[in-house]
Amino acid sequence: MRASETAYQLLRDEIIQWKLEPGTPLGEVETSLRLGVSRTPLREALSRLIAEGLVRTGPGRTAVVTSLSLRDIVELFELREALETQAARLAARRREPSVFEALRAEFLTGSRDASGASAEDRPYDLADALDVAIDEAAGSVYLQGALRDLRGHLARVRRSAHSNADRLARATSEHVLIVDAILAQDEALAASATSVHLHNSLANILASLPPEAAR
Amino acid sequence: MRASETAYQLLRDEIIQWKLEPGTPLGEVETSLRLGVSRTPLREALSRLIAEGLVRTGPGRTAVVTSLSLRDIVELFELREALETQAARLAARRREPSVFEALRAEFLTGSRDASGASAEDRPYDLADALDVAIDEAAGSVYLQGALRDLRGHLARVRRSAHSNADRLARATSEHVLIVDAILAQDEALAASATSVHLHNSLANILASLPPEAAR
DNA sequence: GAGCGAGCGTTTGTATACAAGGTAAAGTAC
DNA sequence: GTACTTTACCTTGTATACAAACGCTCGCTC
Structure with missing residues (x-):
């Protein structure tokens, strides 16, 4: 693999996993x-990370890991709602039924066959799989x-x-709602169900980290 | 100015102005x-342009100017609708009235004081100014x-x-509608008015270049 | 004692030299 | 004649050396 690609992947992982804290x-x-x-x-690698927004150029042209304040999280979800509701709409329009039927079954049984991840990561894997399926079904390179x-x-x-476990259960039912809407090719419902899920998800995040307001 | 920045700006301008055709x-x-x-x-510079999507890496790791097919235009507008309707919503929520009142007056009189551009670029300048105002009013770094x-x-x-002149006149009235909705802090209307404008805009573009389907 | 200025050191920005990979062309063998 | 293999050139990828800019510190002056 190219050295620049290696450096990019390594740094990106370190930033996402908080091994490199904001401001580093x-x-x-x-x-x-x-x-x-x-x-x-x-x-x-740094150029790519800067373009991606995970690194910013601080004073004196030095590169530092981008901070992630409460405000950032809210703004991130504002962008997320715009992109994911649109993706859900387009996915409902163009979806391949078999893909989402398979996902629906996995959500209901909680299984994830091919995944080698640990038990606690499984719900995230399934959610990620849905994201990927929706992104692909939307079929827009730019989106x-x-x-x-x-x-x-x-x-x-x-x-x-x-x-917590309660939130995960609710999230699963929200996901099933989205999948059902996509399978029914109901664009408006797919978008609304996505919007609902994102609002609940954000509320859960905000509720779980109020003590330290700024990060 | 840094050489990398110079190269980036030069190439970006050349690509946008079609001095470098797709596939170059x-x-x-x-x-x-x-x-x-x-x-x-x-x-x-190329890294940044690739991240931006204006350049892609072709076979053999060579960098080529990205093509812009009919499908690309449609997909671009699908993303645009997602982003700009959300921006309009947020702008309606957080706008500074004076900014949009000034823009409203400019749209109605067709004037654009500080601009030194030619007469035929003026409607675009004004539309761009509205875009900038909405982006800033939305107040989201990520968006x-x-x-x-x-x-x-x-x-x-x-x-x-x-x-054509007819389309420009209609576009102006659509823009005024958006500005009015933002001033009234009517988020739903701002989003809808934006959506209408984008659909009309896309229809106009598609109608103006049907002869050669693929570009 | 405080503020301004000059000089040094560390940093990023650029250029060039070298290495490795991939592609195309040409030649040979079937 | 066609297909496959090999070689050579051209392209991109990497490293290092050099230059310039910025910040910081120390000293001088007011």
Whole structure:
């Protein structure tokens, strides 16, 4: 694999998994030595991360890991609602029934065959699988591109707020509602069901981290 | 100005203004010589353009200017509708009245004071000013980022389809409708008015370039 | 003692040299 | 004559060396 790609993947993972906390400076020489690549491919990786919004250029042209305040989370969900409701609409219009029928069964039984992940990650895997299926069914390159960038930020949010069992059960039923709407090719309902899910999801996140307001 | 930034701006302008046609290969040595920069900053510029979607990597890792088919235009508008209706909603919620009152007056009189552009570009300037005002009023960094990327592609579409006087007049009235809804803080109406405008705009574009279906 | 300025050091920005990969063309064998 | 293989060139990928800009600190002056 190309060194620039390696550096990009490594840094992206570290940022999403909070191994690199917001505000961490990413000096070029230091980081390139740490990752075992030269400065040239590292700079390319940083460029991509900056374009993606996970890294920003701080004072003095230094690259630092982007912060993720409460306001950021709210704004992220405002963008997410715009993109995912549209994706749900388009998916309802163009979906391949078999894909979503399979997902529906998995949601109802809670199984996820091919996944080798741990039990506690399973609900997330299933939700991610639905996201991927909707993105693909929407069939828009540009929408998919915007969603891809968004997902990185959202993965970071997920790490900062954990769901309880009750929320997970409710989320599953919300997901089934979305799948049913897509299968019924009901665009308006698919969008509404997505909107409902996102509002509940955001409310759960906000409720789980009020003590420290700013991050 | 940094060489990488220069190269980025130059290439972006050339692509948007169709001076570089879709499919044009951007060999690193050739392009770097042409723009008068070294390969290193050029590669950074290309990275950004690839992330933005204006350039894609073709077979053999060569960079080529992205094509813009009829399908691309439709997909672009599907993304645009998602982003701009949401931006309009948020702008209606958070707008600064004076900004939009000023824009409303400009739309009705057709004037644009500070602009030094030619007469035929004026309607576009005004529409762009409204876009900027809405983006800022929406007050979401992430939404704004997604819109910024989108605008580059849309500028390219605009170049491939010209509006007649009739369409421009209708567009202006549609814009006034959007401004009024934002001023009235009617989020649903602002979104609907935006949706209407985008559908009409797309219909006009599609009608103006049917002869050659694929581009 | 405080504020301004100059110089040094560390940082990013750029260029070039080198390496590796992939593609196309040409030649040979079937 | 066609298909496959091999080789050579051209392209991109990486590393390193050099230049310039910025910040910080120390010293001088008011």
